[in-house]
Amino acid sequence: MKKTTTRLLLAYAGSFLLGAFVMAPDDPQKPITSEMADVASRVFGLTFTPAERDSMLDNLNDFRPDYEALRKVDLPNDVAPALYFNPLPTGFKLPTGASAIPAPASTGLKRPAQLNDLAFYTVAQLGELIRTKQISSVELTRFFLDRLHKHDATLHCVITFTDSLAMQQARQADTDLKAGNYRGPLHGIPYGAKDLLTKRGYKTTWGSVPYKNQTLTDDATVIRKLEAAGAVLCAKMSVGELAWGDVWFGGMTRNPWKPETGSSGSSAGSASAVSAGLLPFAIGTETLGSIVSPSTVCGTTGLRPTFGRVSRHGAMALSWSMDKIGPITRSVNDCALVFNAIHGPDGLDLTVMAAPFRYALKTSLKGMRIGYVKKAFESNYPTRSNDSLTLQSLRSLGAELVPIDLPTTISSGRIGFILGVEAAASFDELTRSGRDDEMVRQIKNAWPNEFRSSRFVPAVEYVQANRARTRLINDMAALLKKERLTVYISPTYAGGNLTLTNLTGHPCVVVPNGFNAQKTPSSITFMGQLFAEGDVLAVAGAYQQATEWHRKHPSM
Numbered sequence: 057m058k059k060t061t062t063r064l065l066l067a068y069a070g071s072f073l074l075g076a077f078v079m080a081p082d083d084p085q086k087p088i089t090s091e092m093a094d095v096a097s098r099v100f101g102l103t104f105t106p107a108e109r110d111s112m113l114d115n116l117n118d119f120r121p122d123y124e125a126l127r128k129v130d131l132p133n134d135v136a137p138a139l140y141f142n143p144l145p146t147g148f149k150l151p152t153g154a155s156a157i158p159a160p161a162s163t164g165l166k167r168p169a170q171l172n173d174l175a176f177y178t179v180a181q182l183g184e185l186i187r188t189k190q191i192s193s194v195e196l197t198r199f200f201l202d203r204l205h206k207h208d209a210t211l212h213c214v215i216t217f218t219d220s221l222a223m224q225q226a227r228q229a230d231t232d233l234k235a236g237n238y239r240g241p242l243h244g245i246p247y248g249a250k251d252l253l254t255k256r257g258y259k260t261t262w263g264s265v266p267y268k269n270q271t272l273t274d275d276a277t278v279i280r281k282l283e284a285a286g287a288v289l290c291a292k293m294s295v296g297e298l299a300w301g302d303v304w305f306g307g308m309t310r311n312p313w314k315p316e317t318g319s320s321g322s323s324a325g326s327a328s329a330v331s332a333g334l335l336p337f338a339i340g341t342e343t344l345g346s347i348v349s350p351s352t353v354c355g356t357t358g359l360r361p362t363f364g365r366v367s368r369h370g371a372m373a374l375s376w377s378m379d380k381i382g383p384i385t386r387s388v389n390d391c392a393l394v395f396n397a398i399h400g401p402d403g404l405d406l407t408v409m410a411a412p413f414r415y416a417l418k419t420s421l422k423g424m425r426i427g428y429v430k431k432a433f434e435s436n437y438p439t440r441s442n443d444s445l446t447l448q449s450l451r452s453l454g455a456e457l458v459p460i461d462l463p464t465t466i467s468s469g470r471i472g473f474i475l476g477v478e479a480a481a482s483f484d485e486l487t488r489s490g491r492d493d494e495m496v497r498q499i500k501n502a503w504p505n506e507f508r509s510s511r512f513v514p515a516v517e518y519v520q521a522n523r524a525r526t527r528l529i530n531d532m533a534a535l536l537k538k539e540r541l542t543v544y545i546s547p548t549y550a551g552g553n554l555t556l557t558n559l560t561g562h563p564c565v566v567v568p569n570g571f572n573a574q575k576t577p578s579s580i581t582f583m584g585q586l587f588a589e590g591d592v593l594a595v596a597g598a599y600q601q602a603t604e605w606h607r608k609h610p611s612m
Contacts, residue, residue: 088116100514133373133482140407141377141522143363143561143586145533151587155412157396160184160241167191171199175333176609179390182336183241186233193233193244197226197288200246203334204291207612211310211332213325215251216259216292222246225288232286241393243286248338250326251292252299252372253381255279262372263295263304263322265494266486276370277402278339278381285397293325293338297496298483298503299346299374305496311353312610313576320353322346326384327354332612337385337394341371343378344475344558348566348581351384352548355568355577357606358384359391359593361399362586363561365411369404375478376407377522378558387606388565388597389417395589415590418598422454426595427536427544430459432551439578442570443547446580449602450545455595458539463531468556471521476510483507529560542591548581563589565596568605577605 090109093116097104104112144150160180167190168174174182174196185191201219208214229244253276254260261268279289294309296302302309302324309324311317312332319328323340327350330338340347342360351358359382366381373379383394392415401408433443451457483503486492492504499505536542546553548566557564562583569580582599584592600606 085120088113088120099512100517127484127488131484134370136373136376136406137481141363141561142407143529145530145586148533148586150409150411151414153412155396156414156416157392157590158416160393162188174199175203175612176386177336178387179245179336179385179393180241180387182245183243183393186229186244187238189233193226193229193288194223196244197222197246197290200335201290203332203612204248204329207332207334210315211312211319211325211328211334212307213294213309213319213328213332213334214248214291215261215263215294215304215306215325218255218258218289218291221255221257222288222290225283229286229288239284239286240397242282242397244288245286245336246288246290247282248291248293248326248329248335249276249279249289250323250338250340251295252341253279253292253339254370255289255292258292260292260372261305262298264297265305265496266491268305272370274370277367277404278398279370281398282339282394287397290335291325291329293323293329296321296324296346298479299341299343299372300503301497302350303496311576312612313353313355314574317574317576318353320349323350323358323384327351327356327358330354330356330384330386332610334612337383337390339381339394339398340384341379341381342558343375343380344472345554347380347382347384348548348554348564348579351566352568352579353576355579355605355608355610356384357386357388357391357568357596357600358382358566359395359589360558360564360566361395361589362563364407364409365399365563365587365589366395367400367402367405367408369402373482375475375482377478378475380561388567388593388600391565392590392593392597395593399589409587411587413590415593417601418594419601420454421450421595421598424455424543424595425458425540426450426455427458427460427539427541429462429544429546429551429553431461432547432553435547435550437547437550439547439570439572440550442572442578443580446545446569446599449599453598453602458541458544460535460539460541460544462551462553462556463528463535465527465531466524468528468552468559471524471559472555473510473513474518474521474525474559476506477513477518479503480507480510487511525559528556532556532560532562536585541585542588543582543584543595546581546583548579553581553583557583562586563592565589565592567596567600568608569603570605 302318326338331354
């Protein structure tokens, strides 16, 4: 669809078949003819005989009133389709039993003499200071709010500050602790939420001009769960417009390591703020790299959970079959602490399944089989040397590295249009109303063009792509079973793993593993079985504890 002739066919066919007959705007309902059907069929690579086209005409014209009737139905963004994506391969059994995550151990940590040193403490460290009453949540929250206000002028990582709410929640956290009501390791810890998540009383802008004044009336489940865990919401973080990139109506969110560059996206503000020491943790979302990519660029640690692990109630829907919510932190252990608070069903997102989360730190990987995507590691890509050293580190920790090849049933890139189709449906009204013209990015490689183009994907091909996706899901399960693997490792970008596993719903943990030629961080990705976040985090944590990359931070 990238050649000029094909684009002309797209425009021509669409003007007829979508009821937007641009050549005769005074007659948008002009009947579809055999010649129009001929041109339209070429868009999706089929040809029909004149007799076949003539036979279609009654159906094609009869469909149009159906489309018009459908467009009159109120379908806000939070209405999901009746078809729910299920990432479970044939024969897969959900893990059962109780969750298990050890309580943070007391380390004897003392409050630093200089308060600014707290900027790069982990959630676990800050939690110990609060638990031992060496610092109050009010003092800690005020500290991070001050940092957010100071550095947002450079980084553009905040869309909405929630100072009054944060101070109210911090005071409550201190009151609860004094009364002996300790809620766990997130008690009194400040955080930020990507501005795709609703919070009653505050705008939820989705980073987009058409929605910049939007206020929704519910609390996202993730925010409710974090409040129950005692966490303190300090800000709604910037998001690339409608979850693409790092550009939103307030400008481009910056990378603290190199502020003249962007922080990638779409969890742009979440990763930027954590990297810069403006928040201990933040919540991001991923559909196709939106936790992995900004975590890579900013040098943070990110967890993309299994599809169906964390409720998306109250989150902007982009792709109902691909959207996932997860934490962005300074360490693997912090990811585990946050994930433990947010996973599990709520009865509102029907894709979420009940499964235990079991996690424990590892110091050795002796005897553990870990797969690695051999062709990807051996290909020519910019951070290959850093990734090779990561493999050496895993071997030194005792791991047995097993070469694997990802399934090749079909290139995952060939069915990536699933995302575009679902996104176009999510924002159908935006396209039809013409308000997509208000969006900041109007280049070919941006949502307005993607929404329009995706309307031309035939429904049959969308269904077929999802059937091929089922094959990929089963092939992934067969690969991991054959090689007896719970965890494997992949270059973050090379080799196609990122797209493949976002389509199959597998979890990953991305951690920093060095710096690139531009002197910004690079990363490596640990992948795992469905619902095996605990195993993936444990392996990634063992690697992380054996290196120093996660302890480095930009000088803000």
